[in-house]
Every structure is written in C-alpha cells, then in structure tokens.
Amino acid sequence: MTPTRAERWLQIEDIYIALEDLSADDRDLRLLAVQPPELAIEVREMFRAIDAEAAAQRRLAMEARQIQPFTPHLAGYELLDAVGSGGAGVVYRGRRLIDHGSPQPVAIKVFHIHRSGVAEHRHFVRELGIVATLDHPAIVKFFDGGFAADGRPGDWFCSLTGL
Numbered sequence: 001m002t003p004t005r006a007e008r009w010l011q012i013e014d015i016y017i018a019l020e021d022l023s024a025d026d027r028d029l030r031l032l033a034v035q036p037p038e039l040a041i042e043v044r045e046m047f048r049a050i051d052a053e054a055a056a057q058r059r060l061a062m063e064a065r066q067i068q069p070f071t072p073h074l075a076g077y078e079l080l081d082a083v084g085s086g087g088a089g090v091v092y093r094g095r096r097l098i099d100h101g102s103p104q105p106v107a108i109k110v111f112h113i114h115r116s117g118v119a120e121h122r123h124f125v126r127e128l129g130i131v132a133t134l135d136h137p138a139i140v141k142f143f144d145g146g147f148a149a150d151g152r153p154g155d156w157f158c159s160l161t162g163l
Contacts, residue, residue, distance in 0.1 A: 015043045024051070060087060079108060096143070106143065
C-alpha cells in the first residue's frame with residue numbers, strides 16, 4: 001500500500017530529525033541506506049535548501065555588520081553605545097538630555113544609510129505610526145522620532161526604556 005502524503009511527510013520528518021545533527025558528509029552516507037531512495041532524495045533536498053538559507057542568513061548578517069550606520073547628532077539626546085543591529089539599522093543605548101533633572105535612558109533606533117530611498121522613508125513613517133500605538137508592559141514606550149536635520153539619510157526613533 002502506498003503511504004498517504006501525510007505519512008510520507010512524517011517519514012521524511014523522522015529521517016530529517018535523525019540526521020540533522022550530523023555533518024553533511026555523515027548525512028549523505030546515512031541517506032544512502034534510506035529506503036525507498038525517493039525519501040532520501042527529498043530529505044537531501046531539504047538539507048540543501050536549509051543549508052542554503054542558513055548560508056544566506058550568515059551572508060546578510062555579515063553584510064549588515066559591514067554597513068556603517070549613519071549616526072546623527074540628535075539635539076537633546078546623547079548616543080552611548082550600540083546594543084544591537086540588524087538589516088534595518090542599529091539600536092543604541094542613549095540618554096534624553098533634560099534641562100532640569102536627570103537624563104532619561106532611551107533606546108534609539110538609527111536606520112542604515114543604505115535605507116534612504118522614498119520607499120524606505122515611507123516604511124519608516126509607517127513603522128513610527130505602529131510603534132506609537134503600541135501599549136504593553138513588555139514593550140518600550142515610543143517617545144520621539146524624526147529625520148536627520150541636515151537632510152542626509154538617518155531616520156531615527158527612540159523609546160523611553162530602562163536600558
């Protein structure tokens with residue numbers, strides 16, 4: 001009796017799970033013994049696709065680290081140090097400088113200079129709108145946002161935080 005599609009995927013999943021912690025060479029050796037051979041082919045293709053995706057993610061992460069963020073001087077704020085980065089930009093720990101009283105800790109997201117086109121600015125404005133409406137104890141509160149004063153790319157927003 002031919003297995004159903006669901007049964008076939010369960011077989012593929014079982015084989016995948018059994019081999020996922022092995023090196024590519026060891027996986028290939030073990031896949032030679034899998035019967036029927038069509039299952040081995042599908043599992044091998046899954047590993048190739050997943051390995052290719054992982055390589056692409058590593059490449060994107062390396063490229064993101066090589067892109068230097070535009071770090072504007074933001075009136076009323078002091079950028080202290082970067083706490084994280086990704087494809088869109090860098091998040092800094094900073095302080096909101098107050099005339100009277102202690103500086104308030106803030107998180108400031110500064111977008112990468114390569115994200116400076118019209119579509120990116122629209123995305124930034126949309127993200128600001130979304131962030132400004134969020135109200136949850138586990139999410140920092142939106143406080144301020146804007147564009148670089150000199151017209152160069154450098155969209156940013158900040159949130160009051162306990163960083």
